[in-house]
Amino acid sequence: MTADKATIAKQFIEIIPHAKALGMQITQIGDGLAEITMPYDDALIGDPKTGVIHGGAVSTLMDTCSGAAVMSHPDSPAGTATINLRIDYMRAATPGQAITAHAECYHITRNVAFVRAKAFDADFDNPVATAAGAFTVEAK
Amino acid sequence: MVRKPPEPVQIVKQRRDAALAALVEGVPYIRYLGITFERHGDELTAVLPFDEKLIGNPFLPALHGGVTAAFLETAAIITLSWSYLWEDIENGKLDPDTLTHGDLPRLPKTIDFTVDYLRSGLPRDAYARARVTRSGRRYASVQAEAWQDNRDRPMAQATAHFLMPRPKS
Numbered sequence A: 001m002t003a004d005k006a007t008i009a010k011q012f013i014e015i016i017p018h019a020k021a022l023g024m025q026i027t028q029i030g031d032g033l034a035e036i037t038m039p040y041d042d043a044l045i046g047d048p049k050t051g052v053i054h055g056g057a058v059s060t061l062m063d064t065c066s067g068a069a070v071m072s073h074p075d076s077p078a079g080t081a082t083i084n085l086r087i088d089y090m091r092a093a094t095p096g097q098a099i100t101a102h103a104e105c106y107h108i109t110r111n112v113a114f115v116r117a118k119a120f121d122a123d124f125d126n127p128v129a130t131a132a133g134a135f136t137v138e139a140k
Numbered sequence B: 001m002v003r004k005p006p007e008p009v010q011i012v013k014q015r016r017d018a019a020l021a022a023l024v025e026g027v028p029y030i031r032y033l034g035i036t037f038e039r040h041g042d043e044l045t046a047v048l049p050f051d052e053k054l055i056g057n058p059f060l061p062a063l064h065g066g067v068t069a070a071f072l073e074t075a076a077i078i079t080l081s082w083s084y085l086w087e088d089i090e091n092g093k094l095d096p097d098t099l100t101h102g103d104l105p106r107l108p109k110t111i112d113f114t115v116d117y118l119r120s121g122l123p124r125d126a127y128a129r130a131r132v133t134r135s136g137r138r139y140a141s142v143q144a145e146a147w148q149d150n151r152d153r154p155m156a157q158a159t160a161h162f163l164m165p166r167p168k169s
Helices: A002-014 A017-021 A055-071 B009-025 B028-033 B065-090 B096-100
Strands: A025-030 A033-038 A045-047 A082-089 A099-108 A112-120 A129-136 B036-040 B043-048 B055-057 B109-117 B126-135 B139-147 B156-163
Touching: A002 A017, A002 A025, A002 A055, A017 B055, A025 A055, A033 A055, A045 A055, A045 B028, A055 A082, A055 A099, A055 A112, A055 A129, A055 B028, A055 B065, A055 B109, A082 B065, B009 B028, B009 B036, B009 B065, B009 B096, B028 B065, B043 B065, B055 B065, B065 B109, B065 B126, B065 B139, B065 B156
Parallel strands: none
Antiparallel strands: A025 A033, A033 A099, A082 A129, A082 B109, A099 A112, A112 A129, B036 B043, B043 B126, B109 B156, B126 B139, B139 B156
């Protein structure tokens, strides 16, 4: 059952045009947990002086990963949409390194799913950003 | 008493538009999303023309929530930068020519960014405006709102805090 859910969520994420455009890859999914990586790309640079990628690209990765976590939760009937998302930027991501996001859907009701997420570059001890959000729970 | 004659309008417009273009076009990610800015006096409106690659839900279809967030964040950063660069652009301290040659001023850094999704983003152009509610020496607070067909029906709103760049010493 849960394995099916993970497959459906993975398939869904993989056909999102914008996730594809950014080269996102699901590396782990299931039981309300998701991990997605996004390669470094010059097109995502937000600060041309340093080559640091734009916060917006990190937001997009966190949003996608959070949505995937909700969809993979055993109590989630089908799709989801972001209600709200707060992102805290801890530090600039190191230029040239891929960004990996981990998201956890830690609570879900009939109508709302609650998610926490973290984003890292190659230094897995120091997050680049953290996020917290509320998502809709869509009926089948 | 002799007053200085006002600057010719085309000179004023040319200087302001060159400064804005340098600020916006220097950032690869803004170009990648296709965001442009319209200027009326000092008021800026960000424009996000629709593109297939911005889709987040192909079944509805709807814009990706991350794109909407990035659009609002860009509107907030550019509006904030514009507000503190304006004086230097006007008094000639900041030369648009040096800006166009890659000597961009440092941009504010996002501390946190909160976005509320009010309606799903339709597959068409979107617009955004930001308002600097507080701009201090170190921190700034900015609010932003995005809409599509109808100004009274916003698709998303955001609140953000920024760390201001240190002035060049």
